[in-house]
Amino acid sequence: xxxxxxRVEEQGGTPVGTLYVVATPIGNLEDITYRAxxxxxxxxxxxAEDTRHSRKLFAHFGIKKPLVSYHDHNEQQRQxxxxxxxxxxENIALISDAGTPCIADPGYCLIASCHAVGITxxxxxxxxxxxxxxxxxxxxxxxxxxxxxxxxxxxxxxDLLRKxxxxxxxxxxxETPHRLAATLAALVEILGAERFMVVARExxxxxxxxxxxxxxxxxxxxxxxxxxxxxxxxxxxGTQGPQMNVRDALRKLLNESDLSRREAxxxxxxxxxxxxxxxxxxxxxxxxxx
Ligand code: SAM
Numbered sequence: 099x100x101x102x103x104x105r106v107e108e109q110g111g112t113p114v115g116t117l118y119v120v121a122t123p124i125g126n127l128e129d130i131t132y133r134a135x136x137x138x139x140x141x142x143x144x145x146a147e148d149t150r151h152s153r154k155l156f157a158h159f160g161i162k163k164p165l166v167s168y169h170d171h172n173e174q175q176r177q178x179x180x181x182x183x184x185x186x187x188e189n190i191a192l193i194s195d196a197g198t199p200c201i202a203d204p205g206y207c208l209i210a211s212c213h214a215v216g217i218t219x220x221x222x223x224x225x226x227x228x229x230x231x232x233x234x235x236x237x238x239x240x241x242x243x244x245x246x247x248x249x250x251x252x253x254x255x256x257d258l259l260r261k262x263x264x265x266x267x268x269x270x271x272x273e274t275p276h277r278l279a280a281t282l283a284a285l286v287e288i289l290g291a292e293r294f295m296v297v298a299r300e301x302x303x304x305x306x307x308x309x310x311x312x313x314x315x316x317x318x319x320x321x322x323x324x325x326x327x328x329x330x331x332x333x334x335x336g337t338q339g340p341q342m343n344v345r346d347a348l349r350k351l352l353n354e355s356d357l358s359r360r361e362a363x364x365x366x367x368x369x370x371x372x373x374x375x376x377x378x379x380x381x382x383x384x385x386x387x388x
Pocket of ligand 1: 124125194196197198199200201202203225226227228271272273274298299300301302303328329330
């Protein structure tokens with residue numbers, strides 16, 4: 099008996115289909131769960147972002163199921179038809195080109211419609227680039243904020259980065275190689291040249307790389323060898339990372355500039371997104387130390 103049939107039986111035999119939201123690999127084809135392969139083989143239909151792309155995945159695993167396209171441009175038209183088929187008792191899997199559907203990918207409208215009419219939605223978890231990147235970046239992941247893609251327009255991007263500058267959670271962005279240089283330049287300008295960051299590139303693939311360093315060093319690294327492939331940017335709060343910490347930055351500023359304590363504290367608090375009172379306390383303990 100398939101997972102869907104068991105569910106129908108549990109629900110007293112009501113022949114309503116189930117929508118499975120299935121995560122697929124983000125590069126390495128071995129990164130798919132047994133359950134995902136089984137479900138893809140059991141459903142009646144698979145709604146895929148790009149059917150040609152998904153055919154390759156299906157060929158690799160010997161899955162022979164009808165595929166229908168479901169992407170950003172036909173989401174609205176497709177939705178009603180898919181819901182009807184689910185209501186008629188068919189089981190459908192939703193997949194995207196890579197990773198988890200709905201994570202910077204289409205799907206949530208269909209899922210919301212299913213919930214609204216009482217169709218069971220079952221997640222089949224698996225890889226997602228943001229979690230994969232965070233898991234090996236070596237930064238605090240206790241609290242993080244996923245911001246998706248930064249806006250393409252320079253002003254909108256700068257405005258958003260300014261808003262996020264004081265964020266105390268680790269920031270995670272998706273990025274494309276052709277926009278990386280402009281984004282790194284904006285990060286240097288707005289978050290500062292010394293801000294620690296991680297660029298996770300080509301995760302689970304042959305040229306997987308974790309660049310760890312300051313925003314300024316990232317500019318140099320990726321100017322010498324422009325990034326190819328897929329990218330996740332991770333920026334922990336200003337006080338994290340092996341580069342200059344608040345205390346060192348404060349000491350440097352007080353020793354090497356004519357700024358008053360108050361001015362230095364204000365500047366550092368802004369750059370690191372910290373309350374001025376904390377930075378002021380830090381400056382007093384520096385004076386005591388000296
Ligand atoms: N649904 C996917 C997920 O769960 O991660 C994300 C889809 S989104 C359209 C594609 C973006 O995810 C890429 O531009 C890149 O930022 C990130 N990404 C996907 N695969 C990646 C990989 N193997 N390495 C690094 N980043 C990746």
